[in-house]
Amino acid sequence: MQYTSNMVEEYQSEWIPDFDEQLYKSAADLAAAKTKYERWVAIGDVGLWNVDNGSLEKAESFAHETLKIAEMYKDDWNYGNAIHKGHLTLGRVALRRGDIEEAKKQLLLAGKTPGSPQLDSFGPNMVLAKELLEKGENDTVLKYLELCEEFWDFHLEKLIKWEEQITRGEKPNFGTNLLY
Template sequence: MITMFFGFQAYACDENVECPKCGEKSEYTWNPSNQHTTSRLNRFYEMESLISSAYENGDYEKASDLIKEDLELAQIYRCNWNYGNSIHNSNSILGFIALSNDNIDGASKYLVAAGKSTGSPQLDSFGPNLNLANELLSLGQKESVVEYLEGVRKFWDGKESTIDEWIGKIEAGEEIELNQYTPGAYEIIAYAVSIAWPFLVVIGFWFRLRGKIPNKWLFPVIAIPAGFIAMTIGGIILGPIIIALMEVVSAEIMSPIILGLSILAQLGMPFLAIYLVAMVFKRKAVQENG
């Protein structure tokens, strides 16, 4: 969640104004509130699923027509959070359509165009679908794949070192498969911290209480699962809270708010749960000792 929303700015309020030059709320801002959402904007949000459905059903003509409309809407809503999705996903599907017609050069051009996306909450965090890049890599289109990866590197947070490694291997002539879910350094560190945190907190309380409770080994057995349950609950409720705040809080202060809420949900809530378990054990020990 931190990666998805970190670094947002206030965006444009007029379709004829560059994004950084206007921050008023309107149909053209990054994430318009309900009163600013129009039928045209809703259409823009629906385009990805409509295009995917047409493509998966083999109706390439309809998919191409929808993509044309989608890219036209993207130019109107270039300051919207969905702009980067539109540029990447529509060009990727055009690339697959080109491949279905054995147009490898055309597919390569669409791949490079997809890499010119400015990113989005989804692309920045979970990363882009790399299937088209892998297809073209298997067909020997190394230069276009490298150019695409260099574009992706600009928005895919935490994957810079992984992408650099991919590019190095491709340029060295090694055969590789690009994997969207290969963890980068940031993901590995964040995952390690989240796994270790409940154990570290329990160890701290355990050392403090081991001489005050009769059954000291029962405490970690109960406290560790409690910490992970609290962490899970924190992650579940974090998303809806952030979405609600986005409608009332300016983009400039969203990053520190999200960072603080993430720390509270993933570290603070497990700490509180383990603390409460520790207090229950301590109170029970006091009662038993009279």
């Protein structure tokens, strides 16, 4: 059987993650961390999944810790991931609290990541962008996508497609980029 991009997009649009399972896995990784560095690598995901679990204070605390520790590891492969996930988490917390301006600011800060092996290949997490699009914040999301072009040239065509869809007033299917 030959797979087409339409088949992949259809699969991605139907797949919904089990947020409790993702939080459990991320928390297990965090619990297994033996060093400050290992904790830092694991903590970004825990923050993101805590937002979906409704634990905003925990998510915010993990995000601040992620960003603080990141300053010690600016030359590390995970630095870009930490910047990206930390700011996405803070933005999602702000949005849940009704602070759209702060959420927009955090989305743009997330887009200013220098990238990482994961971000450069799989691309950015689009969950906050999707949530802001649902609030009508198209201009901010378009700026975020432009920032992502700096590190995600591996799939530049996806970014361009999403930008075109948003410009036309459509809501893109971000597929698995809602999870990375």
